Amino acid sequence: MGNLDTANLGVPGVCPVGADSLLGIRRQQTNPSRWNGVTWREFAATVRECGIELREAQTTRGIFATDAGGTAYGLPHGVVVARSAVQIADLLKTAQTHRVPVTVRGGGLTTEGESVAFGGVLLDMTGMSRVIAVDALALQVRTEAGIFWHALAEELRRHDLDYLSAPLNLTSSVGGTLGVGGIDVNSARLGCSADQALALQVVTPTGEIVECSDTQNAELFRRVILGYGQFGVITEATLKIRPYTPLRMHYFHYDSLRVAIEDLQLLDRNDASDYSGILTIMDCAVNLLVAFDTPQREAAFKAEWLARLRGHGEVGFALCLLRRYALRPWKIAEAWYLWRRKRELFPELQRPEYMRDSTMFDRSVVFSRAVWKFWGGRQMVIPDLATSAGKFVDAVERGNAVCRKYFPRYTLYCVGIKLRPDHREHYEMSCIPADAEGWAYGCEFEPLVGSAVYSRDHFQSFKNAIYDVGVDLGASYYRFGGMMKGYIRRAFGDALVDRHLALKHQADPAMILNRDVIF
Amino acid sequence: MRLAIRRGALPVADYAACSGCALCLLVCPIWRQTRDIELTPLGFSKALQHGATVAEVAGVAEWCSLCGACAPVCPERIDLVGMLGSLRRQLQLAANEIQPAGAMAGEPLVAQSAVRRRLSRGDLLVIEPHSYHADYERRVKLYDELRRESGCMLNLDLQRIAIPARLPAPAALAGAYDDLAQARWIVQGYAIERIVVEDPADRSVFERLGPWPVISVNQLAEEAC
Numbered sequence: 203m204g205n206l207d208t209a210n211l212g213v214p215g216v217c218p219v220g221a222d223s224l225l226g227i228r229r230q231q232t233n234p235s236r237w238n239g240v241t242w243r244e245f246a247a248t249v250r251e252c253g254i255e256l257r258e259a260q261t262t263r264g265i266f267a268t269d270a271g272g273t274a275y276g277l278p279h280g281v282v283v284a285r286s287a288v289q290i291a292d293l294l295k296t297a298q299t300h301r302v303p304v305t306v307r308g309g310g311l312t313t314e315g316e317s318v319a320f321g322g323v324l325l326d327m328t329g330m331s332r333v334i335a336v337d338a339l340a341l342q343v344r345t346e347a348g349i350f351w352h353a354l355a356e357e358l359r360r361h362d363l364d365y366l367s368a369p370l371n372l373t374s375s376v377g378g379t380l381g382v383g384g385i386d387v388n389s390a391r392l393g394c395s396a397d398q399a400l401a402l403q404v405v406t407p408t409g410e411i412v413e414c415s416d417t418q419n420a421e422l423f424r425r426v427i428l429g430y431g432q433f434g435v436i437t438e439a440t441l442k443i444r445p446y447t448p449l450r451m452h453y454f455h456y457d458s459l460r461v462a463i464e465d466l467q468l469l470d471r472n473d474a475s476d477y478s479g480i481l482t483i484m485d486c487a488v489n490l491l492v493a494f495d496t497p498q499r500e501a502a503f504k505a506e507w508l509a510r511l512r513g514h515g516e517v518g519f520a521l522c523l524l525r526r527y528a529l530r531p532w533k534i535a536e537a538w539y540l541w542r543r544k545r546e547l548f549p550e551l552q553r554p555e556y557m558r559d560s561t562m563f564d565r566s567v568v569f570s571r572a573v574w575k576f577w578g579g580r581q582m583v584i585p586d587l588a589t590s591a592g593k594f595v596d597a598v599e600r601g602n603a604v605c606r607k608y609f610p611r612y613t614l615y616c617v618g619i620k621l622r623p624d625h626r627e628h629y630e631m632s633c634i635p636a637d638a639e640g641w642a643y644g645c646e647f648e649p650l651v652g653s654a655v656y657s658r659d660h661f662q663s664f665k666n667a668i669y670d671v672g673v674d675l676g677a678s679y680y681r682f683g684g685m686m687k688g689y690i691r692r693a694f695g696d697a698l699v700d701r702h703l704a705l706k707h708q709a710d711p712a713m714i715l716n717r718d719v720i721f
Numbered sequence: 722m723r724l725a726i727r728r729g730a731l732p733v734a735d736y737a738a739c740s741g742c743a744l745c746l747l748v749c750p751i752w753r754q755t756r757d758i759e760l761t762p763l764g765f766s767k768a769l770q771h772g773a774t775v776a777e778v779a780g781v782a783e784w785c786s787l788c789g790a791c792a793p794v795c796p797e798r799i800d801l802v803g804m805l806g807s808l809r810r811q812l813q814l815a816a817n818e819i820q821p822a823g824a825m826a827g828e829p830l831v832a833q834s835a836v837r838r839r840l841s842r843g844d845l846l847v848i849e850p851h852s853y854h855a856d857y858e859r860r861v862k863l864y865d866e867l868r869r870e871s872g873c874m875l876n877l878d879l880q881r882i883a884i885p886a887r888l889p890a891p892a893a894l895a896g897a898y899d900d901l902a903q904a905r906w907i908v909q910g911y912a913i914e915r916i917v918v919e920d921p922a923d924r925s926v927f928e929r930l931g932p933w934p935v936i937s938v939n940q941l942a943e944e945a946c
Binding site: 257259260261262263264265266267268269270272283309310326328329330331332348350352353355356359360361362372373554555558564566567570571574575578579580 | 738740741742743744746747756757758759763764767768770771772773777778794796861862865869878879880881909910911
């Protein structure tokens with residue numbers, strides 16, 4: 203089945219999307235039940251007969267017990283380290299026969315348990331993480347899909363090349379990112395990470411190895427890109443790349459989320475910068491990051507757009523805050539927090555070994571290390587909202603109000619995503635909201651948990667409150683799978699969900715691949 | 722967690738703090754060779770978090786070269802090298818046997834201005850990783866200045882971690898670790914005229930790789946005298 207048959211879908215069949223997705227029913231955390239392992243022994247024997255190494259030791263399985271979120275826990279019955287497309291095809295064929303769930307894991311950076319196996323096999327894709335070929339003339343790279351973006355960047359740099367856009371996290375895998383979207387601070391210009399994929403090698407849930415692109419097996423390509431792993435395992439990817447450039451970085455500081463977002467959108471609409479994004483320390487200390495690939499682009503920005511931005515420089519903003527806290531002395535603890543956070547964070551973003559002549563080298567390393575150092579932890583919940591440009595300020599302000607209600611300290615991260623009109627079908631049932639034109643905007647709401655202890659119910663209520671804002675606004679979400687899949691029907695509507703469910707039944711008759719991530 | 726410590730008498734090192742970010746994996750030479758999480762600091766820490774005994778994590782200890790690359794990148798500041806070194810001792814694997822002969826105590830020779838002056842654009846300086854990672858915060862600045870001054874190339878990855886040219890071979894590594902592949906990765910993409918090694922034991926690998934002249938920093942220092 204090289205391609206999906208969209209004309210003959212038949213009835214959608216049993217729907218694994220939770221009943222609590224229905225309006226009026228209180229939504230609860232939807233951890234799937236563990237697969238009962240009834241056919242495991244026969245399956246394991248057959249897999250081993252195929253020459254596949256299946257690891258069943260408790261300590262091996264324990265390595266994959268949770269994901270970056272650290273709130274969903276499950277153990278697979280066994281682990282297979284991916285080594286080739288043929289090996290994965292054999293694994294999936296056997297899994298279909300024995301109806302054994304297969305959970306695919308790249309960097310494991312999901313937060314809603316999407317890469318956690320609740321029984322069955324965990325397929326560790328990082329075993330397939332080598333660059334296959336770099337074509338510097340055509341500006342394309344072919345790589346195994348389990349590769350981390352960092353490892354890809356390392357290889358490309360030796361050719362003075364770089365990827366287009368990737369998450370600000372070095373240990374995301376290419377395959378995992380293409381399956382969900384991926385956003386970067388240059389996404390307002392270059393689109394989401396998934397948009398840089400030119401072609402994929404995919405192993406379908408029934409074990410066929412298929413090459414697909416916009417012109418070959420196009421329906422499969424459209425469903426695998428941003429498809430949350432429902433329609434196949436990406437084993438290789440051909441990506442568009444570009445010449446490497448260091449960044450010329452500027453920060454503007456705001457005390458208003460609304461004003462900062464309006465300025466961000468002004469820059470995006472007018473292609474005034476190469477990189478743009480918002481990162482908050484608090485909702486009264488908002489940083490707009492603006493950066494450029496070339497001195498020419500930077501000079502054009504300074505000539506035409508700099509004066510129109512309403513943010514402050516570092517000194518100006520310090521004076522604003524002084525005035526603010528002089529008038530509110532009872533908020534001295536908040537002022538102390540801001541000062542301490544700034545004192546710790548900003549030097550990390552300007553470490554001398556990464557700066558030369560006011561330009562930043564290896565931004566992905568700088569940001570990624572900072573992400574883990576200042577935002578990482580054993581528990582991370584990062585609900586998000588993705589909207590059209592027009593709804594974005596409202597979405598962020600309402601989401602911010604939810605954060606204030608649930609947590610004393612949190613961070614918001616906002617970026618624009620340039621949409622490709624020719625990829626409209628790729629975006630179906632994804633984080634890209636259906637009503638977005640030109641750009642979509644995404645905001646992640648991340649509580650800074652630190653050493654505090656919160657119950658899973660507290661986290662879940664927080665996420666629900668954010669996602670309810672999205673339902674009200676007609677938004678989409680980046681993280682709508684796993685524990686948040688109860689929102690799928692409310693976010694996308696029954697007709698679209700039923701169509702995808704029917705496609706899923708057709709592509710994956712035993713419903714084994716990434717079970718319970720979406721379906 | 723404590724159960725594992727009692728059962729195997731593991732050192733009290735905070736593997737429990739590992740959040741699974743995998744930054745250590747990116748810089749681990751064993752990972753680069755095997756693509757197997759079980760043999761990395763991440764796999765080690767996670768296995769311990771799930772109740773592994775000393776015997777069950779012995780494989781990691783046997784494979785690890787204690788190059789120390791994982792320690793500076795760990796956001797949780799886990800003493801990974803200390804943990805693995807202790808584990809090797811408990812398993813009665815000679816921790817010292819895998820320390821390279823050239824591991825330098827104190828200041829590296831390239832800190833001497835007379836030696837620095839002898840490095841130039843076209844030189845690839847192969848940093849000895851053990852001492853570099855053990856003194857990372859200071860040395861990353863030292864070598865960055867050296868690169869700016871001389872224009873020389875360094876065996877540093879994008880995280881400014883030293884890529885080992887050669888791993889001293891514990892039993893488990895014998896035959897499984899490809900020194901030449903590692904050296905090939907170090908030189909890939911660079912316009913090299915000469916290779917300068919800090920650890921004299923690295924010379925043989927680069928001489929086999931060819932075609933560049935290979936000298937040690939010691940020789941540069943002798944010339945400077």
